[in-house]
Amino acid sequence: MDEKSAQVFLPSRERCFERLRLARFGETVTCVHCGSNEVVKRGTTGKDAQQYWCKACETYFNDLTDTIFGHHRFELEEMFYTVKEMRSEPTAQIARDLDRDYEAVLNFVHQVQETSGDIDEFELSEVCEADEIYVTAGEKGRENEDESPRERGLKKKGRGDFEGDKPPVLTLVRRSDGRVRFLVCKDLEDADEDIAEYGDGSVILCTDGYSIYEDIEEKEGVDGHLAVTHSDTYVIGDAHTNTCENRHSFLRQWLAKFRGVSKHHLQKYLNFLALKLNSPENWFEKLLCYNVSG
Ligand SMILES: [Zn+2]
Secondary structure, rough: OOOOOOOOOOOHHHHHHHHHHHHHOOOOOOOOOOOOOEEEEEEEEOOOOOOEEEEEOEEEEEEOOOOOOOOOOOOOHHHHHHHHHHHHHHHHHHHHOOOHHHHHHHHHHHHHHHHHHHOOOOOOOOOOEEEEEOOOOOOHHHHHOOOOOOOOOOOOOOOOOOOOOOEEEEEEEEEOOEEEEEEEOOOOOHHHHHHOOOOOOOEEEEEEOOHHHHHHHHHOOOOEEEEEEEEEOOEEEEEOOOOHHHHHHHHHHHHOOOOOOOOHHHHHHHHHHHHHHHOOOOHHHHHOOOOOOO
C-alpha cells in the first residue's frame, strides 16, 4: 500500500453535526447568546454548520459557535477524528493521517487539552489522597511532539525538578468518587500550599510520610492529615494512597504512547488524561457541549 492509498476513514460530516447538536441542544435548539427557543434556521455556513437566527436577541449563531470546533480551518469530521485519536496517537501522526499542517493540528490538540482542564474542575472534600510522581519530560518532548528542528541541548541529570527535566506531578484524588487532578509543579517546596488551594476545608488528606506533606492540616482548606510510611505492611483504614498509585500507572502508560512530551505542555496532556479518567463514559460529549465563551 503506498502512502496515497493509506487513507483514514473519517466519520460522515452530517453524523458529526447531528451528534454535536444533540450534545449541545438536545431536541430543541436554544440561542447560545440569550437561551431563547425562538430560533429559526437560516441556511448553512461554509463549513456546513446549520445557521440560526434568534428572534429574541436578533443575533445569528451556528452549530459551531462557542464550541471547541469554532475558529479552526478543519472540517468537523477531521476535528472529531483528532479528538478521538489524541487519546493514543502523537499529534504528528494525526497530522499525517489527515494530510494537514502539523502546527494547525497541534494548536487544536492544545486547545482541546486546555478545555479539558476547564471542564474538569472540582474541589477536594472529605477523604482525599495526594501523592507525587516524577515524569521524564524535557525540552526533548518538544522535538518529538512539536518537532522543533533545533538540536538537543546538553542532557542534564534528572534531579526531580522542572529545570532538570523531571517535573514532579502531584496527584490528587477525591476518594468519594475517585476523581483525579494532576498538578505539574516546578518543585515540591510549596506542595502543601498547592494542594490546600483545592480543598474546601473538610479535607482529610492521606499521603505518604514524605516531609513535604508535614503539617498540611494547618493549611486552610485541609482539616486533617493521615500519613503512611511505605514500610507499613498493612493499609490501615483510610490511611493509604492506593487510588493515586492506580492513577499513576495510567499516567505512565499513557505518556509512554507519546514518546516524550514537552514539560511545557505536560499539564495540558494531563488535563486531558484526567478528563478521560474522570468521565470514561461521556468525556467526548462533555467536550462537545462545552461552551468556550465561558
Ligand atoms: Zn438569542
